[in-house]
Amino acid sequence: MNFLLTEDQELFRRTVREFAAREIAPVAAEHDEAETYPAENVRKMGELGLMGLTVPTEYGGAGAGAIEYALAMEEVARACAAHSVVLTVNVSLVCEPIYKFGTDEQRERFLPRLTRADIVGSYCLSEPRSGSDARNMETRAERDGDHYILNGTKNWITNGGVAGLYLVYAATDPHGGRIGAFLIEADRPGLRAGAKERKLGIRASSTTQVFLEDCRVPVENRLGEEGDGFKIAMTTLDGGRIGIAAQALGIAQAAFDAAVAYAKEREAFGHRIADFQGLQWMMADMATRIDCARLLTYRAAQLKDRGLPFSKEAAMAKLYASETAMWVTTKAVQIHGGYGYSREYDVQRYFRDAKITEIYEGTSEIQRMVIARHILRD
Ligand code: CAA
Numbered sequence: 001m002n003f004l005l006t007e008d009q010e011l012f013r014r015t016v017r018e019f020a021a022r023e024i025a026p027v028a029a030e031h032d033e034a035e036t037y038p039a040e041n042v043r044k045m046g047e048l049g050l051m052g053l054t055v056p057t058e059y060g061g062a063g064a065g066a067i068e069y070a071l072a073m074e075e076v077a078r079a080c081a082a083h084s085v086v087l088t089v090n091v092s093l094v095c096e097p098i099y100k101f102g103t104d105e106q107r108e109r110f111l112p113r114l115t116r117a118d119i120v121g122s123y124c125l126s127e128p129r130s131g132s133d134a135r136n137m138e139t140r141a142e143r144d145g146d147h148y149i150l151n152g153t154k155n156w157i158t159n160g161g162v163a164g165l166y167l168v169y170a171a172t173d174p175h176g177g178r179i180g181a182f183l184i185e186a187d188r189p190g191l192r193a194g195a196k197e198r199k200l201g202i203r204a205s206s207t208t209q210v211f212l213e214d215c216r217v218p219v220e221n222r223l224g225e226e227g228d229g230f231k232i233a234m235t236t237l238d239g240g241r242i243g244i245a246a247q248a249l250g251i252a253q254a255a256f257d258a259a260v261a262y263a264k265e266r267e268a269f270g271h272r273i274a275d276f277q278g279l280q281w282m283m284a285d286m287a288t289r290i291d292c293a294r295l296l297t298y299r300a301a302q303l304k305d306r307g308l309p310f311s312k313e314a315a316m317a318k319l320y321a322s323e324t325a326m327w328v329t330t331k332a333v334q335i336h337g338g339y340g341y342s343r344e345y346d347v348q349r350y351f352r353d354a355k356i357t358e359i360y361e362g363t364s365e366i367q368r369m370v371i372a373r374h375i376l377r378d
Pocket of ligand 1 (some may be wrong): 085089126131133158230231235311360361362370
């Protein structure tokens, strides 16, 4: 296993880092405070090729691998986690399943617009009464000739209200046993996004409910076969979890960098606070945990790139990186003392943003369940 990035990967990381420092970091606090969606920067991420990073070039993507994707996610999240969730949902949760499970016609119809960020995608699995227990959904897709009629409510939908395309999961039999996946354009009658949720963190991203009210969707918009939906949802989340691990890593890295800079500059009892062993041990533990999270994330990405099974490793990376982000950001606030609690400083934003990485794309408890099932099955 190679622990070092190639020269091209280093160059790619530097390019994304410079882009994020120039375009994203300066507006991150403002978007967070005002809870406004960064449409202009999403367009710029599209121009840079990030919004279709892992999609083959014939469909307008950059044809990059999972390692590059993890690098991009980390760098964007380091500047602003809310920007990075728009990116990860578009790339991992919408473009990738369309490429993997879609027909040529579906790929041609949707991918070029998603990769250019002419539209962004949205992934609709969770519901008011089913989050972790995703299979237990109540949304129904009833077959009516060459259409399906969808009814139900989806919850906590990232990019809700701003997306041009919604990938919606719905049960196709009355008992909910078979699940289908449907590509639904935002302007299709019967699909409606609710009000923007008021969240603790990633406040610049748009999260809404999505209502399906007798929404008629042609059969050619179904992704995969009728009963394939749950497997499509789960395989898609395996890849998505690498993205969230990298997002958590970016948040942790940003908090760590801020804490170290502050510790070197702030004085107490006649010394820089960085000179106190208590803080040094804290910083050493922060750096070590961040590196562990990074290695787990790269391992999962490398397995994915090589076409090997990576479900357990993605769950491990997501679990460890998200808990690291929460732990590191808590310490970073502590190192900043009272200033860490002030909204004038970015470190409180990292702390608020970190929490969601332990919740979405499968809570830490679900990651442990996935890992344990693999251990007991292997
Ligand atoms: N890949 C392929 N197939 C899979 C799979 C995977 N990773 N995981 C499960 N499956 C298959 C199983 O093999 C099984 O197939 P068969 O019926 O042929 O045997 C089928 O799916 C059902 O699997 P399980 O019995 O394991 O299903 P379960 O009901 O026990 O649930 C779970 C498994 C892992 C708990 C799953 O429900 C889960 O991941 N829950 C969390 C959901 C989640 O992550 N939601 C996030 C919402 S999206 C989001 O957050 C996006 C955002 O906005 C950022």
